[in-house]
Amino acid sequence: MEEKAAARRLLHTRQVVCTGYERDDGLFDIEGRLLDTKGVDTDFPYGTIPANGVLHQMRIVITLDRMLVIRHIEAISEQAPTPVCSHINQAYASLVGVSMGPGFKKRVAERVGGIKGCTHLTELLGPMATTAIQTLAPVIQKRLRQRAARDPDFQMPRHWVIGTCHAYHPEGDAARRATEWRPREDPSKT
Numbered sequence: 001m002e003e004k005a006a007a008r009r010l011l012h013t014r015q016v017v018c019t020g021y022e023r024d025d026g027l028f029d030i031e032g033r034l035l036d037t038k039g040v041d042t043d044f045p046y047g048t049i050p051a052n053g054v055l056h057q058m059r060i061v062i063t064l065d066r067m068l069v070i071r072h073i074e075a076i077s078e079q080a081p082t083p084v085c086s087h088i089n090q091a092y093a094s095l096v097g098v099s100m101g102p103g104f105k106k107r108v109a110e111r112v113g114g115i116k117g118c119t120h121l122t123e124l125l126g127p128m129a130t131t132a133i134q135t136l137a138p139v140i141q142k143r144l145r146q147r148a149a150r151d152p153d154f155q156m157p158r159h160w161v162i163g164t165c166h167a168y169h170p171e172g173d174a175a176r177r178a179t180e181w182r183p184r185e186d187p188s189k190t
Helices: 085-095 104-112 119-150 173-180
Strands: 012-022 028-038 042-044 047-049 054-064 070-079
Touching: 012 119, 028 119, 054 119, 070 085, 085 104, 085 119, 104 119
Parallel strands: none
Antiparallel strands: 012 028, 028 054, 042 047, 054 070
16 A cells, blocks of 8 residues: 655755866866755844745866866855855865865865865765766776777776776676776777
């Protein structure tokens, strides 16, 4: 027997959108946007956010090189619940030079965690890192395949996804397929 759904009232919505771009200069931009809206009138120390009103509207734009190293970062608090929220935006420049690879979360916590940053901007960096990996993965794989084609002694590294989740268990079928998989040739290049 199916349980009858209880009536609900919308109180809060958080939207996070992250987008990856390849730039003409060989670098990459990862843009993250966070939007919090209230479903009902909500009182805060600096005023009331009306129903359907914006509590947080923030974004970060990160420019990366092909090695996932942050070359530029800009944090923008377009709307926030206090007049001092945006005062910490410049702290995110401390992430320039950091790689968005292994250890990224730890370096973020050290540089902009807690009172050194904004909770919401710092949280946004997590899905942005995943977006960076997804954005650059095809570029990195293409570079590795080109190197393997030029250098018969070059050994392709183990695919980065192996061991990162249940599906890609090192001894599972998906890991075997990722190791053996080669993209089909582009017919326009033959």
